[in-house]
Amino acid sequence: MTMDTRSELEHIVGGEFVLFGDRIEEDYTKDECLTVGAEAPEYVVKPVTTDQVARILRFANEHGIPVTARGSGTGLSGAATPAAGGIVLSLERMSRVLEVDEQNHVAVVEPGVTLGQLDEETKKKDLVYPIFPGESSASLGGNVATNAGGMRAVKYGVTRHQVLGLEAVLPSGEVITTGGKFVKVSSGYDLTQLIIGSEGTLAIVTKIILKLVPRLLHRTTVLAPFPTLDGATGSVPALLHSGVGPLMVEYIDRMTMMGITAFAKIELGVPSDVQDKADAYLLVVVEGRTEELLEKDVERVGEVLVGQGALDVYVLAGSAAPQLIDAREKSFWAGKRAGATDVLDIVVPRAQIPEYATKVREIAMQHQTMIVGCGHAGDGNIHLAVFQDDPARLATVMKELFATGLALGGAVSAEHGIGRAKKKYFAELEDPNKLALMRGIRKVFDPKGILNPGALFD
Numbered sequence: 001m002t003m004d005t006r007s008e009l010e011h012i013v014g015g016e017f018v019l020f021g022d023r024i025e026e027d028y029t030k031d032e033c034l035t036v037g038a039e040a041p042e043y044v045v046k047p048v049t050t051d052q053v054a055r056i057l058r059f060a061n062e063h064g065i066p067v068t069a070r071g072s073g074t075g076l077s078g079a080a081t082p083a084a085g086g087i088v089l090s091l092e093r094m095s096r097v098l099e100v101d102e103q104n105h106v107a108v109v110e111p112g113v114t115l116g117q118l119d120e121e122t123k124k125k126d127l128v129y130p131i132f133p134g135e136s137s138a139s140l141g142g143n144v145a146t147n148a149g150g151m152r153a154v155k156y157g158v159t160r161h162q163v164l165g166l167e168a169v170l171p172s173g174e175v176i177t178t179g180g181k182f183v184k185v186s187s188g189y190d191l192t193q194l195i196i197g198s199e200g201t202l203a204i205v206t207k208i209i210l211k212l213v214p215r216l217l218h219r220t221t222v223l224a225p226f227p228t229l230d231g232a233t234g235s236v237p238a239l240l241h242s243g244v245g246p247l248m249v250e251y252i253d254r255m256t257m258m259g260i261t262a263f264a265k266i267e268l269g270v271p272s273d274v275q276d277k278a279d280a281y282l283l284v285v286v287e288g289r290t291e292e293l294l295e296k297d298v299e300r301v302g303e304v305l306v307g308q309g310a311l312d313v314y315v316l317a318g319s320a321a322p323q324l325i326d327a328r329e330k331s332f333w334a335g336k337r338a339g340a341t342d343v344l345d346i347v348v349p350r351a352q353i354p355e356y357a358t359k360v361r362e363i364a365m366q367h368q369t370m371i372v373g374c375g376h377a378g379d380g381n382i383h384l385a386v387f388q389d390d391p392a393r394l395a396t397v398m399k400e401l402f403a404t405g406l407a408l409g410g411a412v413s414a415e416h417g418i419g420r421a422k423k424k425y426f427a428e429l430e431d432p433n434k435l436a437l438m439r440g441i442r443k444v445f446d447p448k449g450i451l452n453p454g455a456l457f458d
């Protein structure tokens with residue numbers, strides 16, 4: 001890239017919003033992934049309008065310059081790590097909540113709006129955007145690009161179930177709009193859904209139309225210790241069959257529970273003799289329109305879990321519930337601090353979690369590797385932290401963990417995306433016919449391959 005590149009970028013967004021050399025902070029060179037190293041871009045550019053995004057892309061496309069979109073950089077798969085010598089297109093200044101439409105129950109936002117910011121805005125109108133992937137500083141653009149999930153997926157699905165439409169800029173600089181403020185559409189290929197989860201490889205998202213739901217104010221958190229992990233995860237189908245429709249159903253294994261409660265100094269109120277017998281916990285959150293309705297649902301949850309073999313059932317009081325949920329959301333940091341070498345966000349059908357867990361124990365034994373975890377038990381999404389310092393052995397363990405999940409009818413990534421971190425396993429284990437179609441689609445959107453090269457597949 002030349003001075004011409006810099007002066008063109010400065011011409012588009014203003015000199016203050018083009019960073020280069022020492023002005024590029026380390027944050028822009030990576031995301032939070034444990035295994036993908038930092039890479040310095042040539043420039044970081046911060047547009048504030050769709051037109052500026054379009055002009056940047058048109059210029060980059062003409063000159064074959066790689067462009068990596070960046071939201072808040074909280075991703076866990078190395079998908080926002082820039083290509084060497086390319087441009088980081090940071091959407092942080094496009095951060096307006098454009099509309100909270102109470103009549104249609106939708107919000108229209110720019111991509112740099114964070115989950116926390118949107119929650120503050122929707123709260124004012126007793127509405128909520130119900131998808132809460134664990135990190136509230138993440139941007140909605142990043143959520144769309146990774147099809148983020150989180151703890152409430154068991155009730156509300158994932159990002160793709162709550163996005164009604166998009167404005168997006170193609171590498172050519174053309175701007176398209178997809179979907180709208182409606183649920184039903186049967187008009188050709190669904191481009192909204194194609195762009196969701198595409199990890200910045202097809203288009204840059206510049207506007208998002210999101211579904212909102214009424215904010216239910218009554219909530220109870222139940223913690224059920226189980227003597228075995230299989231008992232905890234195996235109780236989930238019966239719990240969901242009860243018709244209660246919980247907001248969250250999480251499992252936490254013994255080691256992970258010890259780690260996160262010690263770090264966050266949480267007192268759960270579970271007697272120590274019960275804790276000694278517990279190998280895993282099920283955390284169930286139920287929300288309701290009224291206290292009375294909620295109480296009935298909580299009672300039913302208790303009955304089902306005791307019937308499924310829980311050692312007991314505790315309603316968490318005071319600050320213990322929000323603290324535990326917060327700690328569970330931040331379990332990634334606990335794993336990182338404990339020295340985890342890699343993390344997985346694999347998904348299997350939820351009834352197959354016990355079978356998967358058995359196979360994980362066998363893999364751990366066979367390769368003398370510590371593997372601990374927790375997960376969104378309600379939707380089959382398992383987060384494992386793997387502790388193995390030998391890179392060759394780690395790669396073998398990871399491949400076996402992914403292959404085992406796929407053999408049970410699962411997928412490599414449930415919510416963090418493939419990025420750079422998992423593309424090797426994705427290429428090796430995914431159906432080659434599907435991969436060929438995906439490559440073809442990418443080429444149609446981005447014939448010159450400027451958008452996020454190195455992510456998803458090579």
Ligand SMILES: Cc1cc2nc3c(=O)[nH]c(=O)nc-3n(C[C@H](O)[C@H](O)[C@H](O)COP(=O)(O)OP(=O)(O)OC[C@H]3O[C@@H](n4cnc5c(N)ncnc54)[C@H](O)[C@@H]3O)c2cc1C
Pocket residue numbers: 031032068069070071072073074075076079080091111132133134135137138139140141142143144145146147148149150151199200201203204205206329330331332333415416452455
């Ligand atoms: C503590 C912690 C907990 C987490 N918990 C969860 C969880 O429960 N569930 C979950 O799903 N994730 C979780 N995550 C991962 C992360 O928060 C999500 O992947 C999130 O969606 C990333 O958003 P971001 O704005 O940080 O995106 P970035 O990391 O900046 O980017 C992610 C991807 O999106 C692309 N992108 C960003 N903006 C745009 C745009 N406007 N147009 C096109 N492409 C774009 C980037 O190029 C990249 O490919 C967690 C992360 C942390 C650190």
